[in-house]
Amino acid sequence: MPPKTVENRRAPMTPEVVASTSESSAGSLLSVNGLTLEAVSEILAQATVLEREDPLKRAERLAKRRIALLFYESSTRTRTSFELAAKGLGADTTLVSSLSSSIEKGETLKDTGLTLRALGAEAIILRHPNSGAPWLLERETGLPVLNAGDGMHEHPSQALLDLRTILAHLRPGVETVTAETLAGVTVSIVGDILHSRVARSNMLLLPKLGATVVLCGPKELLPETAAQAGPGIEIERDLIRAIGRSQVVMMLRIQAERLAGLQVDLEEYKTRYQLTEERLAAHAPTALVMHPGPIIRGLELTGEVADGPQSLILEQVHHGVAIRMALVLRALSQPARKAVGA
């Protein structure tokens, strides 16, 4: 009996795959994948409302509500900005970091999350070195979780604040975004794409608004498969060609802590990929220069570029607080899902 060949059988019908983008708790933000353009528009509009609001009135919005910041990795910008955002809305925040807590004693993420919930936390802002950790925390606690960076996976609030920064310059006044809002705009993301959660969130978010994302970096830091992460993503190995066609250039740090034995020749890297004043002047004299920080002056970009007129690096930080206020408010404004055992 000749067996049927694979070609002429139909694909196995297996139960639907649960996509990593599924948001089980409405207030959570785990990945930009689950964000509709409508949701992005709401967040952008809310950020502006909150930014302009009288601080005393704003502080009544989440007065005495409890929000936990759970940080398993060091952070300056993201942590401070989320903390200021939550406090700006009047919430009580508590910071738990992997050093100086029971995490050091071997407590699991599940148990730490359940403990924070028992202490009255209504939402958790999580930074974690393992990709996917926010899903685990959300699943186990039933609380809204804001992903403040998970391993090499995503950093959705950074992508949203980057978007707000880009819009402020290229589409001033626009808050209601559509699939055409950034049509014709090319954004280069340059450097250590492989290990960058900022790159992943941006390459998934910006094309939703019509932008083209050009990834640029050496093979060991930018695998060919990156182009398959979503629509609107291209790879260009040559820095000059990449920035030459871009209205926005995002530079990334080489993530030494995630290289896992990978050797990168830094001198060669600088020769090929460092963003210098000369390169900028010659090939992208009007491009917006962005960087999620922390920047390493003299490596991925020169100090002159970081401090130069095209640089939006500090403006990005500024937009972070407004975006995160909107996200924190969104997290606590959803009808609470009844948590198991709560």
Added chain:
Amino acid sequence: MSTILIRNGHLIDPAAGVDGLKDIVLRDGRVAEVAEPGKTTLGKAKPGPDLQMIDAKGLTVAPGLVDIHVHLREPGQRHKETIATGTAAAAAGGFTSVAAMPNTVPTNDSPEITRWMQAPERNAAIRVFPIGAATRAIKGEVLNDYAALKSAGVVAVTDDGHPILKDSIMREVLINATRCGLSVIQHAEDTRMTGGCSMNAGATAFRLGLRGMPPEAEYGLVERDIRLVTELSMNGKGDKNGHRPHLHVAHTSTAQAVAAVRQARRNGLRVTCEVAPHHFLLTEEHVGAYDTNAKMNPPLRSAEDRDAMIQGILDGVVDAIATDHAPHASHEKEVEFERAPNGITGLESALGLSLRWLHHEWKLPLGRVLSLLSAQPAALLGLRGRGTLSVGSFADVLIFDPKQEWVFQAKNSRSKSKNTPFDGWTMQGKVHWTISEGRVAFQAATA
């Protein structure tokens, strides 16, 4: 020991070439008779203390299933599974023989542990065939005493989970195992390429921000092992006793590994392979939202690889379906994906999934499916008298309804652990009875 008469069942015994209505008499742990319905020497005997009758009308009777790749976790990890619970799960899944991997704590590299695993005190529901560690403490350095292991009951050697990377050691393992008439099972993974990895390499791993295991890490080692087997086979003459090395590739997951095995067989080598149900059903997409029950090693691969597993099963290059039953406690799996241990349970879902998909969906004849789950794996490890119900064989019998659909519920599993991606899946083929060496090891509540 009492006698069992199984009446009016449809016997499918692929190894014996039987496919029809038969009555079967089991006595003293062996198959005593196989006859036309009503024609056994028991005549019209009535059931009594010494004679149990099983009415198998409308049911299929087959040799008990044989799983050559399970982790029973004993000795050493009783919180995950014990030999008693693991074999109870196996019996519920229709299995009457399982081969237990040696990565226990301590590892099974001695006749003492091999005997301990088979001792009556372990309360095994079915037969357990220990597989010995190929090297001391599965470190890939010093070979164990294969003759001593074999005489204690070991049926093959492997360093499962810790592949033997050094060519010189793998060569020695093959030579020594061949001399003792033992098969060498390799978990093919070049661990120099998979450090810190937790799923298949590719676009999905990139998107999820997880480090990926390249397919080369599997098929590269399979190709290396086949080169060694080629050298040691001496153009088919074998060693000075005429023994040819037997390499068995565990849980094949990549298209290229199956292709390498296919080519080796064309070249006349004794190279066999098994495929686990999750590798012929699931793909890397099932990692989904970092589901730790979709994390195993080898990992779920691409759709092309999954299709190659199905093709390999359909065209016969795959010799066995084996579960790689790997129980882990819930607290061990309720952690970050990258930190979770590899492995899923499989003993209670293997038959139901194989019938549902290989037989029902992809039209592999029932006899072929049963053969892949019994006769072929038994032959592969030289388990004599297993995987067939010819007279004189062990009375290892599976009685099931091949058409009956049911839903697998992990919480009802007899295994100590519930780590399965198949919770809630529809299965086909309900086990009604499992008989191990003439004793009823499992009986369905409704039977």
